[in-house]
Amino acid sequence: MPAAVSAAESAASVDPTAALERALRAAIAAVTGLPAEESDPHIRPSGNPQFGDFQANFAMALAKKIGANPRQLATDVLARAQLTGIADKAEVAGPGFVNIHLAGSALASALDAFDSPALGIAPATATYAVTVDLCGVNVAKQMHVGHLRATIIGDTIARVHERLGRKVWRENHLGDWGLPIAMTLAALRRAGTNLDSLTLEDLNRAYRAAQLEGRDDAAGMIAAHATRVGPHRIAELEAQNTGAALAQEDARATLVRLQSGDAQLVAEWQKIIHCTMQEVFETAAVLGVQLTDEHSRGESFFRERLGPTVEAFAKSGLGVEDDGAIVVRYPDRDRPMLIRKRDGGFLYATTDLAACKFRVQDLKSDRVVYVVDARQRDHFKDVFDAVRMIGWNKLADGTEAELVHVPFGSVLGADKKPLKTRSGENFTLKALLDEAIERGTREVRARSTDPNAPTAGMSDADLAAIGSAVGIAAVKYADLGSDVTRDYVFDLDRMVSFEGDTGPYLQYAHARMASILGKALDAAAHAPPRPAISVAEPAERQLALTLLRYPHVVREVAQHLDPSRLCAYLHGLATSYNGFYQQCPVLKCEDPALRASRLRLCAISKHVMKDGLGLLGITAPERM
Structure with a gap:
């Protein structure tokens, strides 16, 4: 691309709606006399491809504002709009909706510009x-x-x-920092625990024990005296309260020494932090989190x-x-x-x-x-x-x-209550991920027994790596794919499925794209480096339109802080790709130019799917 083309212009060139919006905005301003900033054509993807690729919904609101007939306003704007080379057909429907069919050449040109490492996403110029x-x-x-x-x-x-x-x-x-940490450290010191061999499970037990040691029952003592219970119960409460007071005093003294920078206590405190964070970082690595x-x-x-x-x-x-x-x-x-x-x-x-x-x-x-x-x-x-x-x-x-x-929201069990183990305790994250990986690996190994499966004959280590990726994808996609503010039910049977709206389904879609490109190495070797793109068939157009929405979706996710929009997009991409692959022969296409075009569509789809899964922190295996 010439150096004179800015990042913003490059991004605009991959958005087929950008030229469409400019043309319609200029036409609206010319017909109504309104300034361009008040002439938004309100372009949206069409809800039904039968009626067009996009719909402009400006007429009714604008007609009310200026006292005009909405259908006539839409007709006048279309007559004034310079859509040559942008749209093959634009027509008014109903009370004033404008249905627009993009020109195949415009769509192909946008997709050609989109096919780059950046995938149409211009880098931000933010100061902060x-x-x-x-x-x-x-x-x-x-x-x-x-x-x-x-x-x-x-x-x-x-x-x-x-x-x-x-x-x-x-x-x-x-x-x-604070008293709870000091209580734990004081309890470990009283017990003579070797902090160099401390595990997080040991530390967690010490934390809970310290909380219990420091818990008095002043209310219980008052009630005991009021109800005149026996001396044995009062003695128990006195012992409990005395022990709690001593533990609290020890914790406060430990905190004061820690706050004053006592070298030995600070070193021991750092060992507790190291013990905790070691497992945190290991878990983050398993999750693919930076x-x-x-x-x-x-x-x-x-x-x-x-x-x-x-x-x-x-x-x-x-x-x-x-x-x-x-x-x-x-x-x-x-x-x-x-x-x-x-x-x-x-x-x-x-x-x-x-x-x-x-x-x-x-x-x-x-x-x-x-x-x-x-x-x-x-x-x-x-x-x-x-x-x-x-x-x-x-x-x-x-x-x-x-x-x-x-x-x-919360992660729920099948009973719609906060997820617990069978013994009624809170699930640790490590236990949950271990189970997900085990289930994912079991599914991958079962599929590899089919002699026709892409994974047939793979080593046990390779199958385990794919299984781990599948298990983690299942957990992450199920979490990220729903409205984050809502609770959701943790159901591994559904999550690890290779079908439906799941992480493994998207990974499998990526692997299928990779497989097709792998089988087409000979054809690709004889094709030009960037073969011309053809989007003549409806399924090709639908796939192209879906691909070109990617930069907009990524920006929306950032704007609204809503990962579910990206999940929905990637599932829609997999659906569009499947429709394209079933309706448009790729490897069996006899026309070399058309085959090269469709292989390029496969390659762009694979690139977008991998990039999108990467934003979710999900691995995209080449074989599954």
Whole structure:
């Protein structure tokens, strides 16, 4: 492509609606006398290919605005529009809808421009970065199914912004500071645990034990005296409360020493973090999620910023005293946000305020996205509003950062209740993924026993690799493919299916595309490097139109922070490709030029499918 052509022009050249919109906008302005910015033709893909490729729905709203007949307005605009070389046919239907059939040459030209490494996606020219808060694990606790959603939704949102050319900061807001961590560390020290050989399961047990040790029952003691229970029960409660008080005292002393930088305690604290994060990073690698140590910035990172955060709110008059505590009040709701307790302690809200300021002003982000479960909706509304009130959402040049919470629903079992093991415990994420991989591998191995299967004769290691990819794709696509705000039922039987709206189905579609291209190596060797594209058949047109929607879909996913739009698109692409392959012979086509064109359509389809699956963090196997 000539260097004089800009990235924006390149992107526009692959969008068949761009020239169509320009022509209709100019015609509307000429007929109505309205300025071009008020002459939007409202072009949408046609709901029925029988009536055209696109529909322009400008006439009725515009006619009402200027006092005209909508059908006559549509007719006049079409008469004025310069559509030569853009559309083969454009006609008015019903009360004023305009049905448009694109010219085959325009479609082929757009697809030829689209067939490039960028796939029509122009790199962004944004000044600022995007920050995505994802994962959000707590030290000393195993990852559970809720972390699945926060991790893979956040990773996909990050990948999509990176695909659009944005600088992205992945931020794993690690819960690594405060009294619960000190309680766990103190309990491990009392037990004489060797922290060098500590496993996360050991650490998780220690965490729960520490919580129990520090739990008193003051209410129980009051009730025991009031009801005059026997001395044995009162003695038990006294022992429990004394033990809890000692554990709490030990934890507070440990926290003070940790906060003061005690070298030995800090070293032991770091071992606990390492033990936790080792499994987090291993799980992220299994999931195909880009998450490493460089993406983890824990609560401890912000501990020196908490005091100044409260001071800034107090100095601005936004932080006010309430019974010894400091709270932020809002003009539109009764609940205040507590940012410092009476005893001087800080809260999650304090840390989130400091983190939000850091992400906007230090990481220089004009979009900060928090992927956290829906139960935190009110919390983030309070935090974001407080950040805006104090002005921390503004960058140096006055740009206001967009602060967004992407709330997600729960993962449910077959009983429509939060997913549990058979013993009633929460599913750990590792156990869930192990089961998915086992099921995926079993399915792949069963298919490989067919002597005609592409995987027949493959080594056990290769089958296991494909099986792992299938299992992970099943889990990720089922999660990302639905509205993230909704709960969904975790059903592995449906998820690992190679048919229907599943991740393995899309992987299989990609493998079929690869197989066709592999079988056509001889034909491809004798074809020109970029054979001319023909889109004469309806199935070819439908596939071409679907392919050309890809850049728009990727931009929509980023705009709306909705991975399900990409999942729906890729499933639609697989459906369009299947229709094309069944109705338009490829390998058996006798016309060399037409065969080369159709092979190129296969190659472009494979490229888009692989690119789209990559944005979901899903592997695209060449054989299945």
